[in-house]
Amino acid sequence: MxxxxxxxxxxxxxxxxxxxxxxxxxxxxxxxxxxxxxxxxxxxxxAPRVDPALVLAVGRIGGNLNQIARWLNRAHAAGLTPTIDAVEVARRLLSVERQLAQLLAQGREC
Structure with a gap:
């Protein structure tokens, strides 16, 4: 106490x-x-001041990454790993990487 x-x-x-x-x-x-x-x-x-729109956008991207991770984990648990389209996964991850690069560039402009 x-x-x-x-x-x-x-x-x-x-x-x-x-x-x-x-x-x-x-x-x-x-x-x-x-x-x-x-x-x-x-x-x-x-704490540095951050644009709330930037925080929201990064949060959405994080949500996308979580969806991809869940999808991969479920496929692996179900034994479907050989059927996963690696090109599709790479395409989605590349999309996320591009979104983050755009946000980073916008953040540097502020």
Missing amino acids: TDTFVFRCTAAEKAALRQKAEAAGVPVATLLREALGRADARRRKP
């Missing part, structure tokens, strides 16, 4: 703590734990 402590401070002190924590890239609680020697604060880099 973890003990919980109440920490009282003025509004100005609270603002200063928040500012220090933000500058360090950590939550205020982590900053206080580090100051008390209870934990080492991990320095986090802020």
Whole structure:
């Protein structure tokens, strides 16, 4: 069980703590734990801003890859591996690779 402590401070002190924590890239609680020697604060880099449309497009491509993988796994489990059209699989994977290359190029333009 973890003990919980109440920490009282003025509004100005609270603002200063928040500012220090933000500058360090950590939550205020982590900053206080580090100051008390209870934990080492991990320095986090802020997550880069990404276009939501790009995230959606990459997610769709990931879905396509999952469908291909499931299809191959089911065929293998059913003993149908010799009947798999390797050219069709290669064509689909090439399509996915091209989509990712296009998205990467668009992402670099931003």
